[in-house]
Amino acid sequence: MISFVVSRLLQAIPILILVSLIAFGIIYLIPGDAAVVIGGPSATPEELEQIRRNLGLDQPLHVQIATFYINLFKGDLGRSLTLGIPVMDALIARSPITIGIAIYSLVLTIVIGLSTGMLAALNHNRWIDQAATLFALLGVSLPNFWLSLVMIVLFSVMLGWLPTGGYIPFTQDPIGWLRTTTLPAAALALLQAGLLTRITRSTLLEVLNQDYIRTARAKGLPEWIVVGRHALANVMMPVVTMVGLVLSVLLSGSIVIESIFGIPGIGSLLGSAISNRDYPMIQGGLLFVTTALLLLNIVIDLLYTALDPRIRVKGR
Amino acid sequence: MSDLTHAAQPSRLSLALASMRHWLRRLAANRSFLLGAILFGSICVLTLLTPLITSVDPNALSVRNRFKPPSDQYLLGTDNLGRDMLSRVLNGARLSLSIGFAVVALNAVFGVFLGAIAGYYRRLDDLLMRLADALMAFPAVLLAIGIAAALGPSAATAIIALAVVYIPRTARVVRASIMVARELDYVQAARAAGARDGRILWHHILPNCLAPLIVQLSFVFAYAVLSEAVLSFLGLSAPPTQPSWGVLIAEGRTYMREAAWLTVIPGIAIAVTVLGLNLLGDGLRDVLDPRMKVEQ
Numbered sequence: 001m002i003s004f005v006v007s008r009l010l011q012a013i014p015i016l017i018l019v020s021l022i023a024f025g026i027i028y029l030i031p032g033d034a035a036v037v038i039g040g041p042s043a044t045p046e047e048l049e050q051i052r053r054n055l056g057l058d059q060p061l062h063v064q065i066a067t068f069y070i071n072l073f074k075g076d077l078g079r080s081l082t083l084g085i086p087v088m089d090a091l092i093a094r095s096p097i098t099i100g101i102a103i104y105s106l107v108l109t110i111v112i113g114l115s116t117g118m119l120a121a122l123n124h125n126r127w128i129d130q131a132a133t134l135f136a137l138l139g140v141s142l143p144n145f146w147l148s149l150v151m152i153v154l155f156s157v158m159l160g161w162l163p164t165g166g167y168i169p170f171t172q173d174p175i176g177w178l179r180t181t182t183l184p185a186a187a188l189a190l191l192q193a194g195l196l197t198r199i200t201r202s203t204l205l206e207v208l209n210q211d212y213i214r215t216a217r218a219k220g221l222p223e224w225i226v227v228g229r230h231a232l233a234n235v236m237m238p239v240v241t242m243v244g245l246v247l248s249v250l251l252s253g254s255i256v257i258e259s260i261f262g263i264p265g266i267g268s269l270l271g272s273a274i275s276n277r278d279y280p281m282i283q284g285g286l287l288f289v290t291t292a293l294l295l296l297n298i299v300i301d302l303l304y305t306a307l308d309p310r311i312r313v314k315g316r
Numbered sequence: 317m318s319d320l321t322h323a324a325q326p327s328r329l330s331l332a333l334a335s336m337r338h339w340l341r342r343l344a345a346n347r348s349f350l351l352g353a354i355l356f357g358s359i360c361v362l363t364l365l366t367p368l369i370t371s372v373d374p375n376a377l378s379v380r381n382r383f384k385p386p387s388d389q390y391l392l393g394t395d396n397l398g399r400d401m402l403s404r405v406l407n408g409a410r411l412s413l414s415i416g417f418a419v420v421a422l423n424a425v426f427g428v429f430l431g432a433i434a435g436y437y438r439r440l441d442d443l444l445m446r447l448a449d450a451l452m453a454f455p456a457v458l459l460a461i462g463i464a465a466a467l468g469p470s471a472a473t474a475i476i477a478l479a480v481v482y483i484p485r486t487a488r489v490v491r492a493s494i495m496v497a498r499e500l501d502y503v504q505a506a507r508a509a510g511a512r513d514g515r516i517l518w519h520h521i522l523p524n525c526l527a528p529l530i531v532q533l534s535f536v537f538a539y540a541v542l543s544e545a546v547l548s549f550l551g552l553s554a555p556p557t558q559p560s561w562g563v564l565i566a567e568g569r570t571y572m573r574e575a576a577w578l579t580v581i582p583g584i585a586i587a588v589t590v591l592g593l594n595l596l597g598d599g600l601r602d603v604l605d606p607r608m609k610v611e612q
Contacts, residue, residue, distance in 0.1 A: 030467070146565055252457035
């Protein structure tokens, strides 16, 4: 097990190096002189020089890369151009909010996805199945920012159940947190749940055809035990593998969703960095989120191995 | 002698036509494919026929006709500047679909090229696949946003950003099927007969990868339309003078309370297009490449 953990971490290193190189290279995609793009048309030559010096653009490329990695090891992602504070500090300060909503949304995703997928599989080829399949397809086809806007109009403006935006920290007022995060979490979850519904449905349909399910039924077990205990254990496996993917999409979605709902998390931080051309923040945010996801995926892999005896036996 | 065998066998063309008819018949029997084809097809037809449907300039202002709800005169209503939404949505379709199609075309070219190289030449495989892994480690839309933010807003930016995001995924699909095809007996036979690598790849291996490629590309089209909407919503795609669907939603957003149709209609257009493409992809996968069904 320990050797598996170590090898899994070692495998991640080349990818992490490439990921950081890509994030580093983003600034070189800026057409023309990056300092002019950042400074805007009104910037004086002195200001442009200042921007170049701050970003290290006046140094030769290999020095820039070396400095980038040295700083990276110190946990320094540079300084935000608009906020004037270190990018790392801003990201760390904002991340609990985004993580909280991501977890809330993940829970909603799993609950909705698993239950619709199971309903569909247990009512195979009946109207419930068709409706669930349609729901799953709509989930992967609707733009999530559009869904958020429609939900705001429906639940906030017309029905007045939930606020149209804003954020109340959980520690300050848990009910207020729920009220402000439910719409964004649901908007993110409804789309992801579609994916999970499809996987749960197809896996469960497959599992229900297995011999051991027939055995369980034949020995007279009630259906809810057959499904709940025997079948579901096998359905959970693909669900666990999905979590990494779901979180990745949730975090992408949070840029737009947090901006729409006015939630001060990483998403809206990056959203405003984009409109302000705050490149160190964009670079840092990309790297931060992607590294977090890579590490999370390793944890999920380990969990998966711990949960599934079949993989353990193979002695990976 | 050679003439005789030639006459006895059906020509290549008629063989190809027969196999095409075979697949078309099977596709026509697939409900998901049919529904997807109808949805996506009607969006395409409407887009192509735009000049016949409305001759109104999508950017023509008409201050007296602001915020007109959908009616006989304005089928989809007008926006905050009195611009005709029907014309704006239809013209937006052209842009959204063109960008999506360009991303698909780039995927077809570079995805196949890189996937083929990686799958066929083991030496390059490691390097290319590490690079693909790294690109795929980024959340897709986030990377596209990052690239587009650096390149500056334009339709070309959206195309490049989305191509960079999805090409590694396409290359992986191509690579996987090439690695299977490479070991097939007749490919080995061709190699033994002294065929060159290029010929083996093009004539013997690639045709085997066509089915998964087509399926993948139809999904890439769906993702591209959806992600382009996000990019243009954030103002990272084409400028507001040539509004794609995402821009229309962003513009309508301010007036959601009093003129919800401004936001709802472009969203439905995106949903119908992407839903159609997803159904199309599902149908294609069921018919052309049933093996992939299990994985998804």
